Amino acid sequence: MTYKVPFVDPRKHYQNLKLEIDGAIQDCLFKGDLIFRQQLKDFEANFASFIGVRYAVGLNSGYHALEFSLRAAGIRPGDEVITVAHTFVATVSAIVNVGATPVLVEVSDDFNMDPDAFEAAITSRTTGVIPVSLNGRVCKMDRIMDIADRHGIKVVEDSAQAVGAEYQGVRAGAFGLTGCFSFYPFKLLGGFGDGGAITTNDPDVARMAIRLRYNGEDRETGEFHHHGQTALLDNVQAAVLDRKLRHVPDWIQHRRKIALLYYEGLHGLPGITLPPYDGPGHFDVFQNFVLCAQHRIELREHLRNDGIETLVSWPKPMWEHAGLNLGRPYLPNTERICREVISLPMSAETTEQHVGLTIQSIRQFAYKLHGLENATALAAGVGD
Numbered sequence: 001m002t003y004k005v006p007f008v009d010p011r012k013h014y015q016n017l018k019l020e021i022d023g024a025i026q027d028c029l030f031k032g033d034l035i036f037r038q039q040l041k042d043f044e045a046n047f048a049s050f051i052g053v054r055y056a057v058g059l060n061s062g063y064h065a066l067e068f069s070l071r072a073a074g075i076r077p078g079d080e081v082i083t084v085a086h087t088f089v090a091t092v093s094a095i096v097n098v099g100a101t102p103v104l105v106e107v108s109d110d111f112n113m114d115p116d117a118f119e120a121a122i123t124s125r126t127t128g129v130i131p132v133s134l135n136g137r138v139c140k141m142d143r144i145m146d147i148a149d150r151h152g153i154k155v156v157e158d159s160a161q162a163v164g165a166e167y168q169g170v171r172a173g174a175f176g177l178t179g180c181f182s183f184y185p186f187k188l189l190g191g192f193g194d195g196g197a198i199t200t201n202d203p204d205v206a207r208m209a210i211r212l213r214y215n216g217e218d219r220e221t222g223e224f225h226h227h228g229q230t231a232l233l234d235n236v237q238a239a240v241l242d243r244k245l246r247h248v249p250d251w252i253q254h255r256r257k258i259a260l261l262y263y264e265g266l267h268g269l270p271g272i273t274l275p276p277y278d279g280p281g282h283f284d285v286f287q288n289f290v291l292c293a294q295h296r297i298e299l300r301e302h303l304r305n306d307g308i309e310t311l312v313s314w315p316k317p318m319w320e321h322a323g324l325n326l327g328r329p330y331l332p333n334t335e336r337i338c339r340e341v342i343s344l345p346m347s348a349e350t351t352e353q354h355v356g357l358t359i360q361s362i363r364q365f366a367y368k369l370h371g372l373e374n375a376t377a378l379a380a381g382v383g384d
């Protein structure tokens, strides 16, 4: 189905950047720069400086950033690592795959880890925590760092959805031992394939990640220090990401503008709860614009019929996927969120016209559902 308002538009994205992207790729290809060349080093330096840390290590996915971070943090089989269930499965799989036990805790209404729930879940076996800064909003990192420091717990930030987001003037990925980023194509900073990075101020952690991504090898000495993996960020992807990084401040402003329009158009509608916009200490970048709708299934269908594409992340609590073997934690807020969340179109290519159509459709739905008369006039914003 072709949507009038697509959720994202990768073809338009490429067309808008074609000259720059083609130039970056051709530069690599003409020079034969394919693996671990200057383009990767340049991107790592520029990305580290953007986040505000000493090192960035380019990897082939956000998942690998998480797994290598946990290994570099010294997390071992038998340890407990606290994180949230309302996240992409990779966060939890990284914990399981290093042999540790994930302990899943509740999120607050901003979809991010509740610091009190984190503190309450700490046991003598807790050695790590992964706060996930979801949808482009940083967790309450002052409280999380304070609790972790008091208990000697290593903090690995999952900042896959928070490139450029800030809390108290610090960017996501610059608080913990590491920040873990994903450059999956539909992220705010996305490649043309998979990619990721670890950010850190710790030279030992950076060195270990650099070796782990190259099957454990120190490329200068040829010594294998670990059983690692093949997990390097491709040079061509790095060249593309380096070009795109220059656009990130503008893309953030664009997303914040789109988010503001959604707020103006949707505030006060019955049955719909909007996500927070900034608030004390926060600078949100809206990787996603996620609202909670009491009648999510019907709303999604209504939007689809109007040609508007949406996404639901995630409709089923993670622990209900039996194959993941995560037990049955009691997380009522997470369960409610899974029932209610719906992500509206949001990307560098989302236009004011797209937002207008989406708002109109949601208003029509909300007013019809609540039996109000004159739904069309109200949907158009008449009489506000």
Ligand SMILES: Cc1ncc(COP(=O)(O)O)c(C=O)c1O
Binding pocket: 060, 061, 062, 063, 064, 087, 088, 090, 091, 132, 158, 160, 161, 181, 182, 183, 184, 194, 195, 196
């Ligand atoms: C919150 C979160 N964590 C981790 C990841 C994993 O990143 P990747 O898909 O690059 O492995 C993602 C990607 O979607 C994510 O959104």
